[in-house]
Amino acid sequence: MSEQLVDRFGRVHRDLRISLTDKCNLRCTYCMPAEGVPWIAKQNLLTTDEIERVGRVFASLGIDEARLTGGEPLLRPDAVDVVRRLAALPTSSGQTDGGPTGRGRMRVSMTTNALGLAGVMDDLVDAGLERLNISIDTLDPERFHALTRRDRLDDVLAGIRAAQRSGLRPLKLNTVAMRGVNDDEFVDLVRFAREHDAQLRFIEQMPLDAGHVWSRAEMVDGQEILDRLSEEFTLEPVGERGSDPAEVFRVDGGSTTVGVIASVSAPFCGSCDRVRITADGQLRNCLFARDESDLLGLLRSGGSDADLAAMIRRSIGDKREGHGIDGPNFLQPDRPMSAIGG
Numbered sequence: 001m002s003e004q005l006v007d008r009f010g011r012v013h014r015d016l017r018i019s020l021t022d023k024c025n026l027r028c029t030y031c032m033p034a035e036g037v038p039w040i041a042k043q044n045l046l047t048t049d050e051i052e053r054v055g056r057v058f059a060s061l062g063i064d065e066a067r068l069t070g071g072e073p074l075l076r077p078d079a080v081d082v083v084r085r086l087a088a089l090p091t092s093s094g095q096t097d098g099g100p101t102g103r104g105r106m107r108v109s110m111t112t113n114a115l116g117l118a119g120v121m122d123d124l125v126d127a128g129l130e131r132l133n134i135s136i137d138t139l140d141p142e143r144f145h146a147l148t149r150r151d152r153l154d155d156v157l158a159g160i161r162a163a164q165r166s167g168l169r170p171l172k173l174n175t176v177a178m179r180g181v182n183d184d185e186f187v188d189l190v191r192f193a194r195e196h197d198a199q200l201r202f203i204e205q206m207p208l209d210a211g212h213v214w215s216r217a218e219m220v221d222g223q224e225i226l227d228r229l230s231e232e233f234t235l236e237p238v239g240e241r242g243s244d245p246a247e248v249f250r251v252d253g254g255s256t257t258v259g260v261i262a263s264v265s266a267p268f269c270g271s272c273d274r275v276r277i278t279a280d281g282q283l284r285n286c287l288f289a290r291d292e293s294d295l296l297g298l299l300r301s302g303g304s305d306a307d308l309a310a311m312i313r314r315s316i317g318d319k320r321e322g323h324g325i326d327g328p329n330f331l332q333p334d335r336p337m338s339a340i341g342g
Helices: 048-060 079-087 121-127 141-148 153-166 186-195 222-230 295-300 305-317
Strands: 015-019 065-069 107-112 129-135 171-177 199-204 235-237 247-251 257-261 274-277 282-284
Touching: 015 048, 048 079, 048 295, 048 305, 065 079, 079 107, 079 121, 079 129, 121 129, 121 153, 129 153, 141 153, 153 171, 171 186, 186 199, 186 222, 199 222, 222 235, 222 257, 274 305, 282 295, 282 305, 295 305
Parallel strands: 015 065, 015 274, 065 107, 107 129, 129 171, 171 199, 199 257
Antiparallel strands: 235 247, 247 257, 274 282
């Protein structure tokens, strides 16, 4: 049996999130300030060789999927090369490569705002990308500009069309649900996803904003999202969710599904199988962790693969039972989402 990353609560970790950059070409109000963002210095970013090496160590520990995030991952000039290298990594539990050994290879996916997607879609597919999550919070151009502080909705829509043509499935669209911002568009967004052969995933707004002004009282929770959608659609639960963060529903008995990721109101920490690496090589065992392990420092001080594996095991071993948002001692992470990676 291959080695597994198991924490003290018995959760097996198989999903690695790798942030390629903290930079983004949007300035979404719930994520980043309009200006004055202290970017990570270029020399402190993981190199492509370092990402590949860390990916290989994680693969040896049972990780079989790498999701590339940001910031906006496509702002990294060598994003296609990163995909190619990770997709070539052998795993003992990933998608089979059809070879005589029965070994698999790393499955590589990406979360993107799609602004630069249309121009590199074919290259990403050729490099081995298997799945895309595209962020889109509104279909209204003026609202998009107000929310993102950029007039780029047409570029996002072009990216979604390119992803639809690519044949990568499932194609998922991510929408952060925001009261007074886009809560009147939920039905339209589901229809849009259905028209583009995509699956919509609504996400509760989480306390990961740069300004630390998140308020649970103002949050649109998962049940409210479902209640609003049920006024227009028939929603049927789709099986067991396993480690999937979304509770998924079939729409009107068809092939389209809609999901709700209720990280705050209905946390799924008990089945979490994810571990994260920031663009500057810090290992995080939870999205809301306040402690990090310095993989970058270990890489650049001559640490061996065994040393890296030991640091990874220690981090997973220290993982908390839950994120504790409802706890009296909860503190929002110092890093905003753009600096952590989704």
